[in-house]
Amino acid sequence: xxxxxxxxxxxxxxxxxxxxxxxxxxxxxxxxxxxxxxxxxxxxxxxxxxxxxxxxxxxxxxxxxxxxxxxxxxxxxxxxxxxxxxxxxxxxxxxxxxxxxxxxxxxxxxxxxxxxxxxxxxxxxxxxxxxxxxxxxxxxxxxxxxxxxxxxxxxxxxxxxxxxxxxxxxxxxxxxxxxxxxxxxxxxxxxxxxxxxx
Amino acid sequence: xxxxxxxxxxxxxxxxxxxxxxxxxxxxxxxxxxxxxxxxxxxxxxxxxxxxxxxxxxxxxxxxxxxxxxxxxxxxxxxxxxxxxxxxxxxxxxxxxxxxxxxxxxxxxxxxxxxxxxxxxxxxxxxxxxxxxxxxxxxxxxxxxxxxxxxxxxxxxxxxxxxxxxxxxxxxxxxxxxxxxxxxxxxxxxxxxxxxxxxxxxxxxxxxxxxxxxxxxxxxxxxxxxxxxxxxxxxxxxxxxxxxxxxxxx
Numbered sequence: 286x287x288x289x290x291x292x293x294x295x296x297x298x299x300x301x302x303x304x305x306x307x308x309x310x311x312x313x314x315x316x317x318x319x320x321x322x323x324x325x326x327x328x329x330x331x332x333x334x335x336x337x338x339x340x341x342x343x344x345x346x347x348x349x350x351x352x353x354x355x356x357x358x359x360x361x362x363x364x365x366x367x368x369x370x371x372x373x374x375x376x377x378x379x380x381x382x383x384x385x386x387x388x389x390x391x392x393x394x395x396x397x398x399x400x401x402x403x404x405x406x407x408x409x410x411x412x413x414x415x416x417x418x419x420x421x422x423x424x425x426x427x428x429x430x431x432x433x434x435x436x437x438x439x440x441x442x443x444x445x446x447x448x449x450x451x452x453x454x455x456x457x458x459x460x461x462x463x464x465x466x467x468x469x470x471x472x473x474x475x476x477x478x479x480x481x482x483x
Numbered sequence: 484x485x486x487x488x489x490x491x492x493x494x495x496x497x498x499x500x501x502x503x504x505x506x507x508x509x510x511x512x513x514x515x516x517x518x519x520x521x522x523x524x525x526x527x528x529x530x531x532x533x534x535x536x537x538x539x540x541x542x543x544x545x546x547x548x549x550x551x552x553x554x555x556x557x558x559x560x561x562x563x564x565x566x567x568x569x570x571x572x573x574x575x576x577x578x579x580x581x582x583x584x585x586x587x588x589x590x591x592x593x594x595x596x597x598x599x600x601x602x603x604x605x606x607x608x609x610x611x612x613x614x615x616x617x618x619x620x621x622x623x624x625x626x627x628x629x630x631x632x633x634x635x636x637x638x639x640x641x642x643x644x645x646x647x648x649x650x651x652x653x654x655x656x657x658x659x660x661x662x663x664x665x666x667x668x669x670x671x672x673x674x675x676x677x678x679x680x681x682x683x684x685x686x687x688x689x690x691x692x693x694x695x696x697x698x699x700x701x702x703x704x705x706x707x708x709x710x711x712x713x714x715x716x717x718x719x720x721x722x723x724x725x726x727x728x729x730x731x732x733x
Binding site: 332407467 | 484485486487488523528553554555557558559577578579581601603604605606607649650675676677678679680703704733
């Protein structure tokens with residue numbers, strides 16, 4: 286099986302490759318359309334800023350490539366947010382797979398709600414095959430200032446003052462707000478389940 | 484619910500951890516990768532690696548080590564020590580670090596925070612602040628504490644947050660190495676004055692100290708070195724204890 290990790294100037298993508306190596310899977314990091322199209326699995330990672338990431342993808346025509354993929358695609362963190370219609374971060378138009386407006390967490394006056402959200406948060410209402418046997422209320426590692434609200438495609442929730450989408454799924458598109466590559470054993474399980482879909 | 488984080492810190496010199504580290508059944512106690520795996524298995528939420536002998540000629544060894552750590556552990560880690568330029572940060576993130584901790588360089592050149600946050604994202608920029616009290620006020624100290632400044636820690640914390648740092652690593656030099664407990668007052672003052680997470684460091688001696696810094700100090704994370712390395716507090720016991728105190732812990 287061939288797995289492609291989409292390279293864009295969104296930051297550290299080698300962590301995802303290392304995580305796949307640890308579960309015995311080979312993956313290439315690439316921004317080449319042909320390589321992405323011919324892969325069996327595509328991972329769309331991301332740490333970084335939304336508008337510059339979208340710009341990078343558009344400049345290489347990868348926005349259209351990603352939208353039309355038919356194999357299982359896993360968006361991670363910024364990758365998940367870019368699969369939505371729009372993000373408040375840099376007023377960025379996304380790829381429109383999920384009909385969602387990504388919003389910034391609002392800082393409260395008493396500063397009790399920390400932004401960025403950094404750390405291990407629980408996920409619940411798990412409703413996707415990528416979770417397999419991962420139990421309800423497992424901890425996953427999140428790092429983000431923007432969030433996707435709940436919607437009909439939400440397949441896991443997390444909470445930071447209010448509930449939001451920790452995972453989304455529609456057709457062949459799977460997306461997680463947390464970093465499975467940094468979420469210990471449960472995160473590793475999720476990546477395995479994704480590679481073993483169908 | 485978002486958990487409070489427990490973060491062991493490893494000081495590294497020439498590719499080896501320094502300070503005595505006493506784990507049972509560990510053949511080579513100085514190998515940072517082996518220790519990182521061990522701590523991660525014991526339930527560490529994150530790890531911090533400080534290059535305490537950062538020099539130009541040793542940068543390459545350090546990056547190679549960061550790369551090896553990233554390949555072997557599946558929890559996040561921060562690296563710090565001698566980071567002064569964009570290219571230092573870029574090299575470390577490319578080697579697989581999740582975050583970098585910057586200290587003296589951003590104090591000397593505060594605009595560097597904005598530059599780094601814009602280029603790499605706030606989430607990977609940890610502003611480290613070393614502080615010590617003088618005349619009832621806490622002041623920023625630089626160069627590992629050797630240089631005292633006239634800037635109050637609280638003012639500097641607000642500034643790094645406004646300039647785009649994603650987190651503050653607050654080390655109380657009054658507490659560091661004493662094992663008398665974290666400095667609750669300054670931790671609480673800063674944690675309730677900035678919107679970004681605060682990692683408290685310096686002074687951990689007992690499990691009770693960790694509970695205090697979360698409950699009264701309002702810290703989002705607590706970092707310690709020697710109590711873990713010496714085996715005085717086992718991570719698993721600490722987490723069980725904090726859970727029994729109703730503190731959200733993974």
